[in-house]
Amino acid sequence: MGGDHGAPVMVAGALMALEQDASLELALVGDADVIHQELAPHTPASIGRVTVVGTESVLEATASPRAMLRQGPGTSLWQALLEVAEGRAAACVSADNTAALMLLGRKILGPLSGIRRPALMSQIPTARGMTGLLDLGANLEVTAEQLFQFALMGSVVQASTHASQPLIGLLNVGHEQSKGHSVVREAHDLLEQSPLNYHGYIEGHDLFAGRVDVAVCDGFAGNLILKASEGLASMLLGTLRSSLQQGWRARLGSLLAGPSLRRALAPLNPDKHNGAPLLGLNGVVVKSHGRSGVLATANAVLEAGREVKKNIPERISEVLLAHPAED
């Protein structure tokens, strides 16, 4: 029921994901009447892999944490997390806001043993492939120990896909030892002493240069970096598009170069990388961007499927046993 576009987009995205991954089964959680109404026009073969879990109410997007807890088990997000907690579902995908996912995720699924705070991670397309960036807003203020655990969790995720010994970078305002505030400097020391493959401090521009496999920062900066980047990319592509409509030379040029341009820019489409795991919970939870359309929603669902197959929570627990948090 979540996200800016609600059930119509969520249902269409869910059905698209089912068509792309034949191993998926989906429980759609929320207002049963609304969901059935959205499902009605669709009769793909995949519809047999959909069940509807009706709930009494829907989380209010602007509710305060206290109000969310007061609304209690009747909401769609609460119920979706309960499906995971009670073993009826392997993962929860939601486009609700991060604070709500964090609050109810911790309450209903609980954090993995030893994890201070779960963190939200996204895959960023860079000049050299994908870099995982975390935290993206689940933790606006952090401790050094938390930053260290973000690095550890990010490393587990990247190791499960494309990097055998993921290189970790700690985002800071400079590369030199003397740079940064005390929390960043303490996290730097923890990472240097750890067996993680730690590169050291990285700056903002190193992120898109693809210097590291995992980039770690507090959720306030991470959220601003991610959204500013999305805004800049969208502005640049808009500028590009309108400049290619100005005059017959540009229009003809764009006809000729268009396919090549589209091919080159396609991997940068944020919809393709939608689906940010909330790492560190006792179960797979994936946040879909609030503004997601159908394709982006489908990709968040597919991402949840991949996280389940990779056993990410179990792997994080295993690595945590080797690096217990200090008390």
Add this chain to the structure above:
Amino acid sequence: MGGDHGAPVMVAGALMALEQDASLELALVGDADVIHQELAPHTPASIGRVTVVGTESVLEATASPRAMLRQGPGTSLWQALLEVAEGRAAACVSADNTAALMLLGRKILGPLSGIRRPALMSQIPTARGMTGLLDLGANLEVTAEQLFQFALMGSVVQASTHASQPLIGLLNVGHEQSKGHSVVREAHDLLEQSPLNYHGYIEGHDLFAGRVDVAVCDGFAGNLILKASEGLASMLLGTLRSSLQQGWRARLGSLLAGPSLRRALAPLNPDKHNGAPLLGLNGVVVKSHGRSGVLATANAVLEAGREVKKNIPERISEVLLAHPAED
């Protein structure tokens, strides 16, 4: 003497600025032998507007704050700031690191009366013109009062150029009242109660959409946003360029559309917007990007000239009198 490329680029940039603004006179501060050597091949008419101020030593880029103070008055940065403090120069331009500028700027020029902490501001090209972003790294941790003063100083700068009642946005992880940590929320309250033209919270993507004239955040996040954006823009332009070389259709298309593309993307060149004022000091100080080439260096010098003509420090003082800091 500063920056990644040292005297050759600084001198060439200074001479380029002199050619573009006939009202400028420049004192080049540093190793006199090196500077004279760089000046030797140049004999433009403008050379009569250059003097050389020799110093014994040069600030070490990696020096700790304590080491900088110990190095004392012999360094080029110290002397350049002293030229301003003692009235021989109207502004100081430096490509030294932010921490050094901040430390020596506060020591030698001093903050404007009532200013908690000076802040570094840059002009960001957006979908609707230029937005001032501050702080960019002079203050990694901030109080609500400091964020308020950043808004006030940014407002003075934008009012002096293109916005009569500059619209202020406070960067946060969401637009809703409940979002953000306590410092951001307190700054929000201060701004709402002030006579500044305050829009409210903005998110990362609002920055490049040009929603506001001034965007305010702590220097840690601001530095990461700015550098990540530079990195992303450079990656996107690189991808674009290489995609236009692939195959005869793309190459022909790029020949036709090239001029239009270049015209559209030119305003986004960060070199054009180089020169970030360190606002809140008792004098004009402009930081040039460490990686600046000749054109970027020239633009930082021209920016310093504009700041002087706009009497920015005096204007900030006037506005501060109307909004004294609370104790």
